[in-house]
Amino acid sequence: MLNTERTTLNLPEMEVNIKKVIFISAVGTLIEWYDFFVFGTLGTVVAPQFYDKSTGFGAIIYWLATFAVGFVVRPIGAIVFGIIGDRFGRKITFLTTLIIMGTCTFLVGCLPTYNQVGDAAGALLIVLRILQGLAIGGEYGGATTYIAEHAPPHRRGFYTSFIQVTATLGLLLALIIVLIVSTITGTVKFSEYGWRIPFLFSILLLGISLYIRLSLKETPMFKNLKNNGNISKNPFMESFGKWQNAKIVLLSFFGATMGQGAVWYTAQFYSLYYLQTIFHTPDTSSFIIMGVALLLAAPFYVLFGYLSDKYGRKLFMLLGLALSCILWYPIYMGMHHFRYNETATWEKIESTSIVMFVTLVYGPIAAYLVELFPTSIRYTSLSLPYHVGNGIIGGFVPVVGLWAIQLTGNNFAGLWYPLVCAGTTFLVMLFVSPETYKYDLYETPEDQRDQNLKDEGLVRYDTQDLN
Numbered sequence: 001m002l003n004t005e006r007t008t009l010n011l012p013e014m015e016v017n018i019k020k021v022i023f024i025s026a027v028g029t030l031i032e033w034y035d036f037f038v039f040g041t042l043g044t045v046v047a048p049q050f051y052d053k054s055t056g057f058g059a060i061i062y063w064l065a066t067f068a069v070g071f072v073v074r075p076i077g078a079i080v081f082g083i084i085g086d087r088f089g090r091k092i093t094f095l096t097t098l099i100i101m102g103t104c105t106f107l108v109g110c111l112p113t114y115n116q117v118g119d120a121a122g123a124l125l126i127v128l129r130i131l132q133g134l135a136i137g138g139e140y141g142g143a144t145t146y147i148a149e150h151a152p153p154h155r156r157g158f159y160t161s162f163i164q165v166t167a168t169l170g171l172l173l174a175l176i177i178v179l180i181v182s183t184i185t186g187t188v189k190f191s192e193y194g195w196r197i198p199f200l201f202s203i204l205l206l207g208i209s210l211y212i213r214l215s216l217k218e219t220p221m222f223k224n225l226k227n228n229g230n231i232s233k234n235p236f237m238e239s240f241g242k243w244q245n246a247k248i249v250l251l252s253f254f255g256a257t258m259g260q261g262a263v264w265y266t267a268q269f270y271s272l273y274y275l276q277t278i279f280h281t282p283d284t285s286s287f288i289i290m291g292v293a294l295l296l297a298a299p300f301y302v303l304f305g306y307l308s309d310k311y312g313r314k315l316f317m318l319l320g321l322a323l324s325c326i327l328w329y330p331i332y333m334g335m336h337h338f339r340y341n342e343t344a345t346w347e348k349i350e351s352t353s354i355v356m357f358v359t360l361v362y363g364p365i366a367a368y369l370v371e372l373f374p375t376s377i378r379y380t381s382l383s384l385p386y387h388v389g390n391g392i393i394g395g396f397v398p399v400v401g402l403w404a405i406q407l408t409g410n411n412f413a414g415l416w417y418p419l420v421c422a423g424t425t426f427l428v429m430l431f432v433s434p435e436t437y438k439y440d441l442y443e444t445p446e447d448q449r450d451q452n453l454k455d456e457g458l459v460r461y462d463t464q465d466l467n
Helices: 011-041 043-050 057-072 074-088 090-108 119-148 153-194 196-200 202-213 220-227 235-240 243-277 283-311 313-337 345-372 375-395 397-408 413-431 448-455
Strands: none
Touching: 011 090, 011 119, 011 153, 011 196, 011 202, 043 057, 043 119, 043 153, 057 074, 057 119, 057 375, 057 397, 074 090, 074 119, 074 235, 074 375, 090 119, 090 196, 090 202, 119 153, 119 345, 119 375, 153 196, 153 243, 153 283, 153 345, 196 202, 220 375, 235 243, 235 375, 243 283, 243 313, 243 345, 243 375, 243 397, 243 413, 283 313, 283 345, 313 345, 313 413, 345 375, 375 397, 397 413
16 A cells, blocks of 8 residues: 555646756756766866876876776765755755855866976865765765656656766766867967866856756655654664665665666776877867767667666666677777778767667666665665765776776776676676566555565565664
């Protein structure tokens, strides 16, 4: 028997409201991803501004390591803001993470350089990058939870897939802004001061996003928990201190987010740096190649989210993981074979194809993660495995990949790490992970989702029994 609030919901009214919810959530999330990714986009240009230029290729590695620091602290942000979101609501968390992210990105554009203050420049950059990582750690779980808890059950994959597009569009926006500014200022002036403009631009985006997010209201499910006195007293312990739920957290990591993170960052950052550092593709050309690939792939996140409502989440995620593992090597080998083609045709094909693999995995995964966990601890439970898998595993793909190439002299060595991660997730998802697309987010002791988990040996406890 389901909660009475569920049975009185007006689905046509929800369809109208959900469009506003998606727009407001997606715009804010897109801007946060822009703030987070503009840093990575400018790696080869800005690295000498903060690190010793004499290190050459090593300056890029230092920059990527600083980039990766933001990913390392994302799980901490996931826990901190996940607890806030589960205890005090989704809206306040949205606003807090947005302010931190936008402010830090703006301040990066104000920092002194290595020539001005020496090693202190890199240290200050790392501090801001840590704060950015904490903020983005709280953003994704909030956005997916917020939309999913508004969405009609039969369209949950479709609606949450719009949040999945925002990460790609945030990167695309970063590429566009960088390309426009570098074109206007020219290469020399862009290296001198123009690189600051994309960071400073974030203050305008912050103002826009804050304005529209202030109109957000709490989700019906969170309101229902609050009204019934079922707010989690300790989301951290309920998420990770009880084996019944902790093993679902582990399963969501090994069976979903680890492989997704490897696929995403191999396609959208490792390939960018690969073009720039191995093939020495000019920055402008590499930005255009990646930008076109991202633009072409963007609609497919929504398509596969939509199809996952009809045919299940696992089918499409498994397909994306399998294609990545099978075709990464041939694609990169082909890119090397045709590297002297001045039209860079193969580079365009390569970039587009591997980004398409991402859409299969990333499109349905938001709904999949949301459906694994109960409302009272959903924000905390899904945020941590997502940001460990996407943030740490995925975030280190570029730096580990380029380091492996430099260490071994093998231009394909950078693929070993993401192949292991994606392959592991494929096997765990195929043989262990449950299918979730028919799960009901409204939780009662008789919840069908609990029964499904029991049938698969993955029983989830009822959080009301812990209070």
